[in-house]
Amino acid sequence: ARSLTRDSIPRLQDHAPGQRQVLFAACELGVFDLLAEAPEPLGAAAVAARLGTSSHGTELLLDTCVSLKLLQVETKTGKALYQNTELSSTYLVRASPKCQGNMLRYLARTTYLCWGHLTQAVRDGRNQYLEAFGVPSDQLFSAIYRSEDERLQFMRGLQDVWSVSGRPVLGAFDLSPFPLICDVGGCSGALAKECTSLYPACRVAVFDTPEVVQTAEKHFSFPEAARISFCAGGLRRCSMHGVWPKSFLGSAKPEEVSRGHPGLRTPDLSICGH
Amino acid sequence: ARSLTRDSIPRLQDHAPGQRQVLFAACELGVFDLLAEAPEPLGAAAVAARLGTSSHGTELLLDTCVSLKLLQVETKTGKALYQNTELSSTYLVRASPKCQGNMLRYLARTTYLCWGHLTQAVRDGRNQYLEAFGVPSDQLFSAIYRSEDERLQFMRGLQDVWSVSGRPVLGAFDLSPFPLICDVGGCSGALAKECTSLYPACRVAVFDTPEVVQTAEKHFSFPEAARISFCAGGLRRCSMHGVWPKSFLGSAKPEEVSRGHPGLRTPDLSICGH
Structure with a gap:
């Protein structure tokens, strides 16, 4: 040695x-x-x-x-x-457009406590929301969205993340050939905003649960509202084993998303915001 | 920017x-x-x-x-x-003489939870043992030593630390001129062991609370027992504001340590193990 x-x-x-x-x-x-x-x-x-x-x-x-x-x-x-x-x-300053304060608060109050149960998580092979917060976690996003406050906190956190990472992610490939993009599990619409800003010709449909869509419309502003629409869906969202968007994309086809929403034609591209 | x-x-x-x-x-x-x-x-x-x-x-x-x-x-x-x-x-392997497993367990189970309350600690200006573990913490070491199990866990953790750091610390200065050394707050005697090993001519008196001395004698072995003696003291230990050994050293003189223990003469050197 x-x-x-x-x-x-x-x-x-x-x-x-x-x-x-x-x-x-x-x-x-x-x-x-x-x-x-x-x-x-x-x-x-x-x-x-x-x-x-x-x-x-x-x-x-x-x-x-x-x-x-x-x-x-x-x-x-x-x-x-x-x-x-x-x-x-x-x-770290709230007034900065790139402030990560909401995400940091989420990490400090939620993620930090979950990490404290890692040993048991490896034993069980499951997340520890029940132990950390007393909420059953078979459906991960039900646990994450366990109250209006928690949902809002998580959505604001994602907003922070996309304010910094959205543009590089969306610019990694040229998405300009796609005039209608569906963001499956699009949460607060933060990525949709970046998308309409980066690709001035596109429209984005944000697909998420009714509760998330409601919170997004209530708490987040959309200067580009004409080009961003929300679809509140329930598409198999109850069988969310593992990470939701993954299983969601695995089980849902873009046609199905649009089928439940006659106003929306099949998107040219579906992306997963998480 | x-x-x-x-x-x-x-x-x-x-x-x-x-x-x-x-x-x-x-x-x-x-x-x-x-x-x-x-x-x-x-x-x-x-x-x-x-x-x-x-x-x-x-x-x-x-x-x-x-x-x-x-x-x-x-x-x-x-x-x-x-x-x-x-x-x-x-x-990280238990069988290794340098294994830090006990200290890591202590950090994972105790320190990690305390850090989770840092914001409140800065508001209050005090540690958060009450919030994290439900034990009053005006006397920090009473909180740390809140049960026999906790005391043992902490002592084993310090044992791990000194198994790696004891020799470099004790060897930083030549302590061979001091035949009798008193380790004030010497805990499990881990540093005393390193000391007798590094300085073959010295004897070490480990001074700590009666509970710690009892736990040390019950759970830790001392191959060099003839050269290491424990003194269970109560010397002003109840006024432990802040970190114990510091205030301890601040208020106690080596003569006082030995005065309460007639068998022990004034040590040639007092060290603080923490």
Whole structure:
């Protein structure tokens, strides 16, 4: 074991959950929003006072954010003053169009708890929504969408993801030959928006469950509304074993999607948003 | 924001708790022990059968371990066969003297849950043992040592840490001029063992609470027993604000430690094991 030194140990300790929780906590407490709005860098005491958090805890949090390159610090007359980095300004400030705050909140509140049950998940061969949240999870998306609040939180999270990844994904292949595209399991319509923006000639039909469509229409705005339509479907959605869109695509043909919705002709292309 | 591309996003997603949980789960299920004992590399189905785990879940777990360099895989006649890497053989197999399994279990079961409450901890400025485990935590070590099982688990974890880090720490300075060393808050005596091994002429007095000393004497063996003695003390241990050994060292002088224990003369050096 000559090549293996104590330096290998940190590899085991990489990816500490604590580091990610620091990012989550700073987002949730509004650290990045406060620093974005402040006209100048702030000290830890000022941040704590405005957020109503513990002064010692805030100082530790800010310094850890610095070490994670989420904040930068400068010292003026002996006082540490914090401000956002380019990374946090772009992805962690609520006012930024690329803010990932909703997705991070989802990861912190839901995904983090599920990961805590991984050992049992490997034993059982099934997800642990029952153990983590008390909801049966034979139908994964029923568990994820277990309440209006949870549904909205998840949809906002996906909105964040597509705000950054939608354009590169949709631009990977030239989709301009397809004038009518169906996004199966299209959720909040975030990918549809990116699609109409990238391909000015196309129309997109977003197909999802009635509850999701209702939430999308209620909470999300669609400046391109004329080119994006929602289809609330129930197509075999109750037999959602495994990941929904996969089995959905496996069991549904584009013709079936349009058959249940006479107003919609067979799409030229069906994509799966997840 | 020209310098900031989509490649920056992964930085936000580094340190995914999931990656660490994969390590925890594989340890807890005994994957590395099984592969260490097997005479040859095993397929996922064989691992699942012997561990009594889900075959699909096991396959996913093993492949993720490969991506984290905790396992290596070779394909023979179309079948993937897994074996330990040097890293996992050294630090994750129970039979290895450097195995970190107890510490990892502690991190997975206790620390992981505490990190889940970080936002509230920054609001309150206090640890979250009450929220995570229902135990009051004004005295941190009372919370950590909340039951015999928890105490034992924590002590075994520290044992793991010192089995790797004890020698470099104790060897950083030459302690050979000190024939009697007192390890204040010396827990299981793991550091004392490393000390007597590194400095053959020294004796070590391990000072800790009566409960810890009792657990140490019951569950841990001391081949060098003649040179390691335990002192069960109550010295101001009830005023444990913050991290115990720090305040302990702050309030106690070595003379006081020995005063309460007439058999022990003033140590030549007091160290803090945590």
